[in-house]
Each structure stands twice: as structure tokens, then as C-alpha cells.
Amino acid sequence: MTAVAALQSFRPAPQVSVPPSELLALAKSRTTDDRQRLLLGIAALCDATPTGAEASPVLTEIFMTLARQAEHDIRKSLAESLAGADWAPLALVNMLALDEIEIARPIIASSPLLRDQDLLRILVEATIEHQIEVARRPALSGRVADAIIDAAEPSTMTALASNRTAEISETGLHRLIEQSRRIAALRAPLTRHPRLNETLARELYSLVGVALRQAIGERFRVDDTALSHAIDGAVSNLRDPVPVTTLSEREEMERRLIDKLQSAGQLRAGFLIRAVREKRLTLFEHGLAALGGFTITQVRAAVMRPTPEALFLACTAVGIDRAVFSAILEDIRKLTRGSPGEAQGASWTAVTLSPSAAAKAFRDMTG
Numbered sequence: 001m002t003a004v005a006a007l008q009s010f011r012p013a014p015q016v017s018v019p020p021s022e023l024l025a026l027a028k029s030r031t032t033d034d035r036q037r038l039l040l041g042i043a044a045l046c047d048a049t050p051t052g053a054e055a056s057p058v059l060t061e062i063f064m065t066l067a068r069q070a071e072h073d074i075r076k077s078l079a080e081s082l083a084g085a086d087w088a089p090l091a092l093v094n095m096l097a098l099d100e101i102e103i104a105r106p107i108i109a110s111s112p113l114l115r116d117q118d119l120l121r122i123l124v125e126a127t128i129e130h131q132i133e134v135a136r137r138p139a140l141s142g143r144v145a146d147a148i149i150d151a152a153e154p155s156t157m158t159a160l161a162s163n164r165t166a167e168i169s170e171t172g173l174h175r176l177i178e179q180s181r182r183i184a185a186l187r188a189p190l191t192r193h194p195r196l197n198e199t200l201a202r203e204l205y206s207l208v209g210v211a212l213r214q215a216i217g218e219r220f221r222v223d224d225t226a227l228s229h230a231i232d233g234a235v236s237n238l239r240d241p242v243p244v245t246t247l248s249e250r251e252e253m254e255r256r257l258i259d260k261l262q263s264a265g266q267l268r269a270g271f272l273i274r275a276v277r278e279k280r281l282t283l284f285e286h287g288l289a290a291l292g293g294f295t296i297t298q299v300r301a302a303v304m305r306p307t308p309e310a311l312f313l314a315c316t317a318v319g320i321d322r323a324v325f326s327a328i329l330e331d332i333r334k335l336t337r338g339s340p341g342e343a344q345g346a347s348w349t350a351v352t353l354s355p356s357a358a359a360k361a362f363r364d365m366t367g
Contacts, residue, residue, distance in 0.1 A: 135159035317359035
């Protein structure tokens with residue numbers, strides 16, 4: 001029996017018993033005989049695991065060892081085999097869910113073991129392709145749907161709007177309709193959404209074209225005359241600059257997203273780095289303030305200072321590596337037209353500080 005075949009089937013008929021204490025050593029060996037004994041031992045442990053029960057810790061660590069060492073095609077086959085398994089080691093399922101998208105896709109779509117906190121972690125740590133797969137997951141919970149809407153990523157929200165089994169609340173649909181003012185791709189799936197009611201349909205009606213209006217009209221009784229003023233208002237909004245209230249609402253959404261991530265223990269330095277790369281400066285500022293225990297005023301003052309020393313200290317305090325800071329600084333300057341200013345002498349860059357010491361120095365500098 002080959003390793004690929006064993007990983008695909010996961011429950012081969014055991015021929016001999018291998019003591020569990022020896023299995024980890026066998027998992028780290030690459031000889032043919034040891035691999036054969038390992039697979040037979042895994043088979044025996046699999047058969048000894050009752051349906052619905054958790055796999056033994058030894059079996060979990062062996063699976064993790066094998067998966068890390070496996071090639072792309074084997075990990076892909078492994079993910080497909082475990083996608084519907086309710087007995088698989090949760091650590092292995094989560095590892096595969098964060099793997100390359102071709103490997104992660106079946107796990108994200110089907111694994112019964114992934115819970116809301118696992119899906120929220122994928123939304124924060126993985127690529128946009130992973131986030132889209134989360135948005136497409138059948139029977140997605142309202143908690144995860146709200147997190148997707150909070151993030152306001154167009155492609156992920158469009159995938160969510162197309163997911164007819166997702167538990168999107170009436171408030172969530174209203175927020176998606178508001179987002180459809182700037183994201184045209186949201187409009188068509190929203191007109192067909194099963195949770196769309198007459199009140200929401202009227203909100204959406206003024207934003208869509210003739211064909212989509214007809215689709216709404218077939219589901220709901222919509223009075224064109226009564227909505228003429230709303231349509232005129234929508235056209236006027238396209239001509240006028242974006243009002244300040246819209247910008248404030250977006251910032252408030254980003255602040256709520258940061259609060260949710262921090263409450264769930266999912267706010268990390270990597271999220272801040274990605275926010276800057278995606279040109280979302282306010283999301284970075286609120287995230288840096290929350291993660292470092294700073295005020296948003298202190299963080300924004302650091303961003304606008306004539307030198308980047310204060311921002312460097314704040315980033316150090318939350319665990320952003322010195323080697324990454326220069327790239328972050330360059331991206332922030334593009335978003336702020338040059339702030340923070342150029343360093344003078346930059347002797348502070350040679351100083352090594354612990355996160356707590358950097359946080360104290362930042363607070364002292366920004367008051």
C-alpha cells in the first residue's frame with residue numbers, strides 16, 4: 001500500500017498492531033519499511049476511533065507530521081478525503097484550510113469541524129481567494145456574515161450576496177444594499193436573494209437598471225411613481241462628491257471590525273500589515289491603536305509627525321518586525337502624501353527595544 005493510497009482512504013484494514021509510542025518515530029522516518037509499519041499503525045488507530053469521536057493526540061500529531069512533509073498533490077488529496085470527515089484532527093483541518101487555495105477549498109467548503117472562530121481566522125489571515133470560499137460556505141452563520149460585511153471587501157461581499165443559504169440578517173442585507181451604491185456587482189445577486197423583503201427591495205430598486213427592476217417587480221409590488229424621488233436622489237449622488245457622513249460610516253465599520261477581531265483574539269500584527277498593503281489606512285490606524293492599547297489620536301499623531309520614530313515605536317510594540325517596518329512606512333507615505341516625514345540621523349533605528357519598552361517610549365513621545 002502506498003502513502004498516497006493510505007491518505008486517500010484513511011481506514012485501510014490493519015494487518016499488524018504497532019505500539020502508539022513508536023508511531024511518531026516512524027512518522028519522521030522515510031524508509032519504506034517504517035512507512036509501511038506507520039500506515040498499518042495509523043489504520044489500527046483509525047479503526048479504534050469511534051464515529052464522531054476525536055482522534056487520539058498521537059494520531060493527530062502523526063497526521064500533522066505527514067501533512068507537513070507531503071507534496072502538493074498529496075495534501076490536495078488529503079484535503080479532499082477529509083473534507084466531509086467528522087473524526088479528523090481539528091489541528092490538521094485548520095492547517096489545510098490555511099494551505100494553498102486549491103488545497104484549502106474543499107475543507108473550507110465542506111468540513112463539519114470548522115467553527116465560526118476558525119472561519120474568522122481564515123478571513124483575517126488568509127488570501128482573498130480563501131475569504132471568498134468562506135463567503136460561499138453553505139449555511140454560513142450570521143456572525144461570520146457580519147464580519148465579511150464589516151471588512152467591506154467587494155469580491156467577498158459579492159460572494160456572500162450570492163450565497164442563498166447564508167444566515168444574513170435584515171440589517172446585514174440593508175448594509176449590503178448600501179454597499180451596492182459603490183459596488184455594482186452586488187446588485188444582481190441581491191435582487192435574487194431569498195431573504196430580500198419588500199422594504200429592502202424598495203431600497204434596492206432605485207439603484208438597479210431596467211432588467212433588474214423587472215426582476216424585483218416580479219417578486220414584489222413596486223410603484224415606480226412613488227420611487228421616482230428616490231431614483232432622482234440616487235442619480236444626484238452619482239454627480240455629487242462623497243459626503244463626509246459616508247466616510248465616517250466606513251470608518252465606524254472598520255472600527256467595529258477591529259473590536260470584533262480583538263474580542264475574538266484574532267487581531268494580530270499580520271492583519272495590520274495586510275491593511276496597509278490593501279491601502280486601508282484607517283483600518284491600520286484603528287488596528288494599531290487597539291492592539292497596542294493606544295488611543296486613535298496618538299496613532300494618527302504618530303503618522304503625521306515630521307519623523308517616523310513614533311510610528312516605529314508603535315509598530316515595535318505590537319510585534320511588527322524592524323525589517324517589515326520600512327516597507328510599511330513606504331506604503332503609508334504613499335497614502336498620506338509623505339507623512340511621516342524623513343528621519344534625521346535615524347539613530348533610533350539601531351536601538352533594540354522590547355514590545356513593552358517600545359510601548360512606553362511611544363506613549364511618552366505622543367503624550
